[in-house]
Amino acid sequence: MTNYLSLSLDEIHSKLVKKEIKPLDLVLEAFDKIEKNEKLNAFITLNKESAIEEAKALERIEVNGLLFGMPIAIKDNIVTKNLRTTCASCMLENFDPIYNATVVEKIKANHMIIIGKTNMDEFAMGSTGETSYFGDILNPWDLTKVPGGSSSGSAVAVSARITPFALGSDTGGSIRQPSSFCGVVGMKPTYGRVSRYGLVAFASSLDHIGPITRTVYENALLLEAISGEDSNDLTSSNKVVPHYVDYLNKEISGLKIGVPNYYMSDVINEEVRNKMKEIITLLESMGCNIEFIDIDYLEYAIPLYQVIALAEASSNLARYDGIKFGHVTSSYQTLEEFYKKTRSEGFGNEVKRRLMIGSYVLSGKNANIYYEKALKIRGKMVDSFKDAFKKYDLLIGPTNTDVAYLLGTKQDDALKSFYDDLLTIPLNMAGLPALSLPIGFNHDHMPIGMQIIGDYFKEETIYTLASVLEKTLNLDLESGKKC
Amino acid sequence: MQGLTSEEVEHVADLANLVLTEEEKQKFSRQLSDILADIDKIGAANIEEESKILIAPTENHDLYHNDETVESLKKEEIEKNANKTSGDYISVPKALDD
Numbered sequence: 001m002t003n004y005l006s007l008s009l010d011e012i013h014s015k016l017v018k019k020e021i022k023p024l025d026l027v028l029e030a031f032d033k034i035e036k037n038e039k040l041n042a043f044i045t046l047n048k049e050s051a052i053e054e055a056k057a058l059e060r061i062e063v064n065g066l067l068f069g070m071p072i073a074i075k076d077n078i079v080t081k082n083l084r085t086t087c088a089s090c091m092l093e094n095f096d097p098i099y100n101a102t103v104v105e106k107i108k109a110n111h112m113i114i115i116g117k118t119n120m121d122e123f124a125m126g127s128t129g130e131t132s133y134f135g136d137i138l139n140p141w142d143l144t145k146v147p148g149g150s151s152s153g154s155a156v157a158v159s160a161r162i163t164p165f166a167l168g169s170d171t172g173g174s175i176r177q178p179s180s181f182c183g184v185v186g187m188k189p190t191y192g193r194v195s196r197y198g199l200v201a202f203a204s205s206l207d208h209i210g211p212i213t214r215t216v217y218e219n220a221l222l223l224e225a226i227s228g229e230d231s232n233d234l235t236s237s238n239k240v241v242p243h244y245v246d247y248l249n250k251e252i253s254g255l256k257i258g259v260p261n262y263y264m265s266d267v268i269n270e271e272v273r274n275k276m277k278e279i280i281t282l283l284e285s286m287g288c289n290i291e292f293i294d295i296d297y298l299e300y301a302i303p304l305y306q307v308i309a310l311a312e313a314s315s316n317l318a319r320y321d322g323i324k325f326g327h328v329t330s331s332y333q334t335l336e337e338f339y340k341k342t343r344s345e346g347f348g349n350e351v352k353r354r355l356m357i358g359s360y361v362l363s364g365k366n367a368n369i370y371y372e373k374a375l376k377i378r379g380k381m382v383d384s385f386k387d388a389f390k391k392y393d394l395l396i397g398p399t400n401t402d403v404a405y406l407l408g409t410k411q412d413d414a415l416k417s418f419y420d421d422l423l424t425i426p427l428n429m430a431g432l433p434a435l436s437l438p439i440g441f442n443h444d445h446m447p448i449g450m451q452i453i454g455d456y457f458k459e460e461t462i463y464t465l466a467s468v469l470e471k472t473l474n475l476d477l478e479s480g481k482k483c
Numbered sequence: 484m485q486g487l488t489s490e491e492v493e494h495v496a497d498l499a500n501l502v503l504t505e506e507e508k509q510k511f512s513r514q515l516s517d518i519l520a521d522i523d524k525i526g527a528a529n530i531e532e533e534s535k536i537l538i539a540p541t542e543n544h545d546l547y548h549n550d551e552t553v554e555s556l557k558k559e560e561i562e563k564n565a566n567k568t569s570g571d572y573i574s575v576p577k578a579l580d581d
Contacts, residue, residue, distance in 0.1 A: 098560040191540045205539035231548070235541045303524045314499060321500075323575055325564035338576045340502040352501055353511060357518050359498035372536060374525050379537035414514035415521060431540025 001036070002029045006161050006478060009066060009218050016063050023069030023113060024055040030071040030115045033162040040138050040160060042153040044076050045084045046116040054113050066221055067110040073157040073166040076117035077124055077200040078209065080104055087200050088120045088132035091320050091327045091346030101198020102233065103167060103209050103226045110225050115163055118153025122348045123317065124169055124202045126150050127177055127420040128410060131350040136407060139181060140479035141446055145404040148178030148420075154212045155182040159479045165222055166212040171202050172305050173399075173424025175210045176436035180399035180449025183438045183477045185219045185466070186212045188424075190457050191431030192237035194223075195230035203312035206305075206428040214477070216437070216467045220244035223459060239457050247460035248467040253287025255465065256392045262298040263397025263423055263451075271442045272398045279396075279439055279450060282472065293395075295388055297381035301425040302418050304381070307361050307374040308429075314358025320346060353414060378429050385430045389455040394465055397423060399436040399449035423451065433459045437466045438477055447477070486516040 004012055004026055015021045031048055051071075058069050074080060077087045079097035081104075086092045100108070107114070121131040129137035129152030137152040139145040140160040147156045151168030155178035158166050168175040170188040179186025187210045194209045201207065211222035221244070229238040259280065264273055280290055322328040322342035329341035347355070361370040388395060401422055410416040427434040433456075436449040450469075454462040487495070492508045492515060503511065558571055567574035 095564055098556060098563060234546055235539065237541075300524065300528065303522050306518055306522050307525055318500070322566065324561075324573060328566040332576065335576045335578050337502075339500050343499075344501050344503070347501070349507075352496075352499070352503075352507075353514055353518070355499040355501065356492075356495040356511065356515060357522070360495050360515075360519070361522065363498055369526050370522060373528065373530065375536035375538060376530055376534040377525065377528055379535045380530065382537055382540060415517050418518075418521075429540070 001032050005029055005033070005071070005164055009164065009215070012070070013063070013066050013068070016069050022055070023058045024052065026069060026071050027051050027055040027113055027115065030163055033160065034116070037140070037160050037162060039143065040140055040156050041119055041135050042137060042156040042160070042162065043073070043116040044086055044088060044119050044134050044153070047083055047114050050083070051113050051115055058111055061111070065110060067112050067225055070112050070165055071115045071163040072107055072112045073115055073118045073154055073163045074104065075120055075151050075154050075166070075168050077120065077169055078103060078167060079198040079200065080114065080117065083114070083117065085117060085200070086133070087123045088134055089122045089346065089348065089351070090133045092325070093133070093327065095325055099198065102195040102230045104198065106226050112165065118151070118157055118166065120152055120154075121150035121350070123200070123351050124150040124171055124174055125313070125350050125354055127173065127417050129153075129178070130407065131348055133348060138407070139404050141183065141404065142444075144406055145446065146181065146407050146409075148181030148404060150174040150178075151186075151212065152178050155179050155184055155186065158182070158184045158212050158214055161214070161478055164214055164218060167209060167226070168212045169199055170208045170210055170428065171206045171309060172428055173421035175208070175212060176399050176424050176434060176449070176451060177420060179212055179436040180438070180447065181404040183447030183479060184212055184214060185216055185435065185437055186210065187219050187223055187435045187459070187462075188427065188433065189223060189227065189459055190237070190433045192235050193227050193433070193457065193459065195228070195233040195236045197230055197232035201316040203309040204316065205312060206309055208428070216463060216470050217245065217248060219435070220248060220463045237457070242460050244460055244463050247464045249471060250464045252283070252465055252468050255288045255394060257283065257288050257290045258293040258388055258392040258395045259290060260295045260298065260395060260397060261292050262295065264292070267401055267422070268398055269402040272400070272402060272448055275440050275448045276398050276450065279469070286468070293388060293392070295381070295426070296384040297377055298426055300377050300381070301422060301429065304374050304378055304429055305421065305425045306357060306418060307370045308378065310354045310358035311362050311371050312358070314355050314362060317351070317355055350417075381426065382430045385432060393461055395453040397451050399423060399451040403442050403444075403446040403448055427453060432456060433462060435462050435466055437469060438475055439469070439473060440475065487512045487519070
């Protein structure tokens, strides 16, 4: 089997330009690798026939960009026309979208080739990759461990070098958490940087689409390709999209960086904290000015998420009633029974639990006690972040409280799955950009991730620091080598 | 917060348009109680009444555009994922009693 997809992007690109390889070679290699790594369960639906056709069609076009001909995996909650999109749910097991998400149109315009739709936690609800209707997804670094979630398959596909690129979505940490657990680079951009049109809605004020890649360079390229204003998403921003790669490997001396004390508390695993301390020392030696700071209201992150995300989810997922699309119950007497049975058969336990909580916090006077108050605390937390960015260029801290853990550990604990996102949720609440970068391994050689947080629409500053750190650390992050 | 009773779980399920088995009610009773206890931190938070709410982290501005005719989805496409159709229509269960 060929192994072009482990080469650097520039090397692959150069081979394409020199016609030493064709896009079809890359596509066939990706499908070979999917087969070889079947046990990872990273994909729900493959796009084999169309991908091969598209790759052959590209042979007639001049290579016109770094992303040309590159295989990409798409999380299965981003709609793809005529390619089944399930959200890893029985509810949408046979759903065949009738349009492409804006990000899908953009990657097609860049002549990237969609290999398939990746497995995930059902409706992006979960942080372990264990709530999918299509079975557990495994961590390529250690098959007994979870890959993180909910963009599990996207992170796994990149980590196992099945595809160099993937798209994920992040509502409370769903790009950054699996990226950290799988040793890949995952970016949740500023809210509004990337159009959400065609992302199956979970919590609209917290949902983001972003790139998951092997390197910071690839991440910067893909983010630029999918960003921009979209008339189909009125929360998308008309701010100019920077040429992010111009900001890579620039001078970091003099950068002012804050470390929120909340991100270094005793709750965080000691090895993760120690690795973070090493990075802080390294950055100081490179001329960065680092200070420990307090951000107010961070301690409310989890309950804020439980109220706001689940309230929005209960409203968004009310559309699954079996009428226009989705699962339909086969036996019912009344319309009410039709709705209830359809939904109860179609949704898994994690989704049901979250919809019940969401409906509860919005019902009657609870809307004021919980929902409205949560929105006020959210406002206060955001003010505190804005104050921090008056003084600092970036904030840093671990992505997660720990590294990947054993499958089955948290399956029956309704609370623990939320607590995985302790350090990622605040940035969804604030809409600030944040990237997870691999910074090393624990004693068991499981990857540790660091979060680099920027001010609104300052993704380029994040990429500068991430690229310098990546180059300095020079880690071997190809997970397949360990398996 | 105390554990939810079976009736309370049933009520919450009803709000979400779900129906639960007895076994599910028991399991969810404990799990929902745990989450609701966590959520009580919001109720207990000390924050000024007049604080501004933040619905989405975006700087909303008014957007205007001209009325234009654009291509829309075709009926056949829209009906493609429906369970049951009849002619140009999507069939639904009877909504009104006799």
